[in-house]
Amino acid sequence: MLGRRLLVSALLIPGAIGLFVLDAYLGPTAPILYLLAISVAVRMVWELAGLLRSEQPSVTLSNLCVVGLITAHWIPHFLAGEEGLSRSLSEAMGPSALAYTLCLLVILSRRAFVYREPTGHLATLGAETLILSYAGMLICATTQLRWVAGADLGYLALGSLVIATKAGDIAGYAFGRAFGRSKLAPRLSPGKTKTGAVWAIVASSIATAAWLHWATPLFSADAALGPWWLLLIYGAVVGLAGIAGDLCESVLKRAAGKKDAADLMPGFGGLLDLIDSPLYAGPVALFCWEFLPIVN
Known part of the structure; x- marks a missing residue:
């Protein structure tokens, strides 16, 4: 399953980046x-x-x-x-x-x-x-x-959302399977563990801060990053929201008596199963960018 997650990420993320680059070029x-x-x-x-x-x-x-x-x-x-x-x-x-x-x-x-x-x-x-x-x-x-x-930093912000949620998803799955014992929400998502959730938040925090540090100069030479501690907190908050989004979508599936929302992708289920985390975390990230000095 981890291999499938990495493979899908390796296919989807470059494709999304290509679309975003073209979209940014169009204005x-x-x-x-x-x-x-x-x-x-x-x-x-x-x-x-x-x-x-x-x-x-x-x-x-x-x-x-x-x-x-x-x-x-x-x-x-x-x-x-x-x-x-x-x-x-x-x-x-x-x-x-x-x-x-x-x-x-x-x-x-x-x-x-x-x-x-x-x-x-x-x-x-x-x-x-x-x-x-x-x-x-x-x-x-x-x-x-x-x-x-x-307009110039739009895909820096969108990229931070994708990085935070997907880094958290991969780390949470990997560390949860390897070291997790105590279930996070056994009735909603039996595969998720508290250990995996902690590592997911840590990975989201570090990966997002690294993305913002590395990518900001590529989008704008004049943009000034906020302090490191704020970037780490922002990544952790978005990562936590991503976990909540996954659990909230599980409520819909369990209420309907289904394991997956659909059969769009083997090992992942439907589109809802693929984007539940960024979709829920997106508004949280939006409020953070609106009210916190992440980039000036």
Whole structure:
């Protein structure tokens, strides 16, 4: 399993880097990241709808809402053009918050039109709202890392998220299998141990600090890094959030009686199983970049 994790990382990370380099070359509107976010969201809707099949969420409505939400999040960046949007988090997330509200109204209104009998509607409303939030709003918040530190440092921030969560995932698995005895959450994820979690956070902290130290000059010669202790804390916080994201996605799978969200990749399961950590940790990283002097 460790070999598979390393192999998949060796294939996916260079591919992602290539896309990000091309996207950065195309300017701050980030068109490739937009298409990638839409593609990931549509796949996530399908997998979430499969997990929540008993609640009968509408895949079509959920896809329309999620795509609309992500598009609304991108509109200010498209309109800003090469000048780039203000780094203000409230300004950047305002359109997606408004779109989320409108989508919620649509979801509620549809229940009124299809109502025939009182059973099942609350479960369906909850499932569709969860899909909108998980596959829509979390992606909007995570992709906002592309702009939170400015147009030049966007992929430095996104890279720190990927490094923190994937370094933690690999270290947690390796050290947990080798030395772990006490289970972290035996009913949710029997394979995770407390020892693995500790080493995952340590690896996330060191790898993220190393990434920021090494990569920042490549993105901007004028950028000044925050103190080492702050970089280490940032990596640890994002790594911890990545562990929480994995456990939270396990709640959905266990509630649905499934081991994996889907059968997209052998040994990994579905797309949800692959990106659960960075998707949950993304908003945490966003808030850190917004309010902490990680890079000045």
